Amino acid sequence: MTQELRLPWDDDPEDLYEHAPCGYLTTLPDGTIVRVNETFLAWTGYTRADLIGHRRFRDLLTPGCQLYHETHYAPLLSMQGEVHEIALDVVCRDGRRVPTLVNSVLERGPGGAPRIIRTMVFNATERRGYEQELLAARRAAEDSERRVRVLQQIVADLAAAPTEAEVAEAVLGAPEPAFQAASSSIYLIDPDRDQLIAVASTDPMTGNWEDMPCSSDRAVAEVARRGDLHVIGSLADADEHFPDLAQSMRDSGRGTVVLLPLTTGPADDQNGATVLGVLAFSFREERALSDGELRVIRLLGQQAGQALDRARLYDDARRREERSLFLAGTTRALDEEHRLLQRARRLVERVVPEIADWATVRLQVGPAGLVEYAGGPAPDPEALAVRVAEVIESAAPAYATDGDGVGCTVLPLTVRGRVIGTLALRMAPDRRGADAERLFLVDLADRAGLALENARLYEQERAIARTLQRSLLAGDVPGGDTRFAVETYYQAAAQDLEVGGDWFDAFMITPNKLAVVVGDVVGRGIDAATTMGQLRSAIRALASAENGPARLLEGLDRFCERVDSARMATVVYAEVDLISGELSYGCAGHLPPLLHEPAGSPQYLLQARSAPLGSRAGDRRRTEHRVRLASGSRLLLYTDGLVERRGRPIDRGFEVLAREYARRRDAPLKGLTAGLADTMVGRDHGDDVCLLCLTLGTEERLERSIGADPLQIALLRADLRGWLIGHAVDTECVNAVLLACSEAVANAIEHGYRDDPFGVVDVAATVSADAVEVRVADRGSWRGPGTDFVRGRGLQLIEDSMDEVFFDRGEGTTVTMRRHRETP
CATH class of the missing domain: 3.30.450.40 (GAF domain)
Structure with missing residues (x-):
């Protein structure tokens, strides 16, 4: 009877699990161990009672592996469903560490939720030992080759270093890897000053590392003069030959010191060698250098010297090139300004x-x-x-x-x-x-x-061009009439020497009718400026009580038939009846005026538009439009340089202008046009800008800022006088206010800004039914004898002229003065 064979796959599965050649673990998704085989227990010394239901798998790992389990192992397992050959160290019951390789599979339930984790653990102790043996053998081989590689690298670095500084850096770093030196320093010879220059050092105690004359009796200078290698083997040798070096060795606790000349000639030919510097390096202890090491050291000095010589030639050429580039770049940079x-x-x-x-x-x-x-x-x-x-x-x-x-x-x-x-x-x-x-x-x-x-x-x-430009503009605009005020501003193109064709004018047609005009002639230069002057003269000649804007523009069309350069010029012309407040205007190809009445938002006047002057195309009929203005209305005329920008629709320019104009509705007329131009175009715009602002009625509040220049006082007086008369202030009060204000401003300039020619004095005046109030403020420093208002003659004049005077000594000085008005 044949005995029945028992095949391997007929083995008891439970026995195979328990005694498999690797550890098996079954854990819940949170890592709690629910099953473990005998192999894992035998490796680690734990019992099932120690682990099942009481410990998680991560609890059996070293702290570092626990962190790796948390940051890598667990996330990978969750995303991928399995991980393979993860190296982890397991801590045994007796504290031993067993290196392992771990494979895990995450099983999920019908709904996709994690159910259990099955893990195989392989003992990697022998593999880790083998790897360590290989690593030790590799390190030994690397140590045996290091010197050759270091020397080869030093030669390569010296050959590749293009500048003297890079050569010095390569030489300085050579002794430590090549000869295990503790520190090194490098000195280079400056033949112009006959000195050894301390370039760099790796010695933390560099008290003896400094520049020195080549004639010095110190060790480095001696080696530079002799041009031969010096090895100071011990402190006793240094005491005998180089006392300065001996002291340095004591201070730093160094042993053997090597002083290597860096030469351009053959190492064995002292007479033919040229010394360019000295490399000094030392060891922590006394060390005997072999003949082979000394030969390598001398070779290093020769290679370094040749590299230095080549780098100096390169440095000179590079410096000449850099200086040439700097000069060329400076010339270009200056030309840009x-x-x-x-x-x-x-x-x-x-x-x-x-x-x-x-x-x-x-x-x-x-x-x-x-x-x-x-x-x-x-x-x-x-x-x-x-x-x-x-x-x-x-x-x-x-x-x-x-x-x-x-x-x-x-x-x-x-x-x-x-x-x-x-x-x-x-x-x-x-x-x-x-x-x-x-x-x-x-x-x-x-x-x-x-x-x-x-x-x-x-x-x-440029100043000549600007003078010519302004001489061709209108002279002084009408003033002194309390029924209106005109403010103008002209800004030439920032980068252009040629005069432009933008212009403005304001004049009285009759005692009760005012004309204002802004125009733009095509082109630039003397021709454009001449045409501008001719057009201005023609407008003044054509303006009359009988002619309105339409007939005047028709006359300009006839004028263009004789003056061809005036063709295609644009003009906005307006007449204001100062009794009725009626405005009549016409636009010949020009941008629309901007009107801001006391109530409401600014509105562009888009009627009465026609083609530029002398145009032979389109609608050549000239029209005009009339609108009644309320007292306090402001009318702005301007040229295209204010709103037109390359890359921006002109409608956007109109929007910005209207917004900025509205924001300044209550601002003083003085400086309004200049401030508007600064906001809209700045100071570096490429086109001329011309503005004229007409205000009907008088400013409710006068605000002026003048420079610390006595010549400005006369202009302020004229401005203040017209403003006071416009508010129907009696003559006696006007004269008193003018005297007091002039004295207060003069004192602010003389005493507050005696050392500051760029100081600013602010003047503000208001008129009420019973009094005139003026405030004069400066931000100067009133110091020294005789500069106090209280002790000066200025106070007496002010108090005699005004009814009430107040002083505020804060940041600067503010004088507030009040004069009562005579009631009619």
């Missing part, structure tokens, strides 16, 4: 900090004398002033030298043999190339002088 002070500022911005840490430009222009622009912390001002005066007198540069008391170079800015100013700058000391640097500075001063002179000539030509 058109104004003198802006060019001076740009010059300083270019110089600091690229080539200097401080610079100043002083220009001798105009009767005002020196105009200065500086950057950075300045040297002693008195010593600098003396040096500047000497340079201006001699027209020769004065270069900074050690201990000269100024510490900066002063260069004359010379144009056609005339010194127009100086450029002073303080530069970091340069070890080499002093002659080339001086040539560079002279070239810089020549270019800067020419650029600044061109800017001065530009401003002169």
Whole structure:
């Protein structure tokens, strides 16, 4: 009878599970162990009672593996449903750590919710030991090759280093990896000053690391003179030959010290070698260097010297290229600015900090004398002033030298043999190339002088152009009439020397009829300006009590038949009857006037529109429109430069203008047009801007700000007089207010701003039914004897003129004065 064979797959499954060659764990989704096989228990020393229902799988891991389980293992298992060969260290019952590889599978229930986690655990102790053996063998092989690789890398770094600084950095870093040195320092020879310059060091105790003359008796200088390798094996050797080095070794606790000359010639030919520097490195303990190490050290010195020589040639070429690029860039940067002070500022911005840490430009222009622009912390001002005066007198540069008391170079800015100013700058000391640097500075001063002179000539030509432009504009607009006030403003294109064709005018046709006009002639230059003047004269000639805006525009059309350059000019012309308040206007191709009445929002007047003057196309009929204005209405006429912008629809420009105009409804008329232009176009706009604002009636409140210039007082008096008369203030009160206000402003200028020519005095006046109140405020400093209102004659005049006077001494001084009105 044949014995029945028992096949492997007929083994008891439970026995296979319990004694499998790997650990098996079954856990709930939260990690709680619900089943574990005997293999895992045998590895770890736990019993089933210790684990099942009491411990989670993560509780059996080391702290680091618990963190990994939380941040990687669990999220991956949740997302992927399984993880494979995760390396985790399991802590046994007796505290031993068993390295393992873990595979887990997450089983889900019918609804997709996690049900259980099945985990296989493989003992990786032997694998970990094998890996550690391989790692140790690899480290041993790497240690045996390190020296060769380091030396090869040093040679490669020296060959690739293009500059002296990079070569020095490569040399400085060589001794530590190549010879296990503790620290190193590098010195380079400056042949111009016959000095050894301390360039860099890795020694934290660098008290003995400093510049020194090449003739010094210190060890580094001795090696530089001899040009041969010195090895100081012990402190006793240093005491015998180099006492300075011995003290440094004591302070730092170093052992052997190596002083290696960096040479360009053969290492074995002392007479033919040129020493460029010295590399000093030391060891923590005394160390005997083998002949092979000494040969490598000498080779390092020769390779480093050759690399230094090549880098110095490269540095010189690179420096010349950088200086050439800097000069070219400075020339371009100065050409971008058109104004003198802006060019001076740009010059300083270019110089600091690229080539200097401080610079100043002083220009001798105009009767005002020196105009200065500086950057950075300045040297002693008195010593600098003396040096500047000497340079201006001699027209020769004065270069900074050690201990000269100024510490900066002063260069004359010379144009056609005339010194127009100086450029002073303080530069970091340069070890080499002093002659080339001086040539560079002279070239810089020549270019800067020419650029600044061109800017001065530009401003002169610009001033001439502006004078011509304003001479062709209207003269003084009508004033002194309490029934209206006119404010005008003209701003020329920021970057254009040519005069433009924008213009305004205001004149009385009859004692009771006022005309205002704004126009724009096509083109720029003298022709446009001449045409502008002719059109202005033609309008004045055609304006009459009988002719209205339509007939006047028809007359201008006939005028264009004889003056062809006036064709296509645009004009907005308006007449105001000062008795009835009726406005009649016409627009010949011009932008619509903007009217703001006391109630409501600003409205554009879009009627009475026709083609530009002399147009041969379209509707050539001229029309006019009439509208009655309430007292207090404001009418704004303007040119296209105020609203037109490239890349923006003109409708948007109209919206912005209306909003800004409405925002200024209660603002004083004085300065309104200038403020509106600043907001709308700024100061660097590329087109002319011309505005005229007409107000019917008198300002309810007068507000003026004048500069600290006594000449401004007369203008203020005239303005204040007209305003008071417009409010029907009696003559005696007018004269008293004018006297008191003039005295208060004069005192503010004389005493409050005695040292500040840019001070501002604010004047505000209001009229009520029974009194006139004037407030004069400054923000100056009233110091010193005789500057107090209370002790001066000014107070007496003011008190004699006014009924009530109050002083407020806060930030500056405010004088409030009140004069009672005579009741009719």
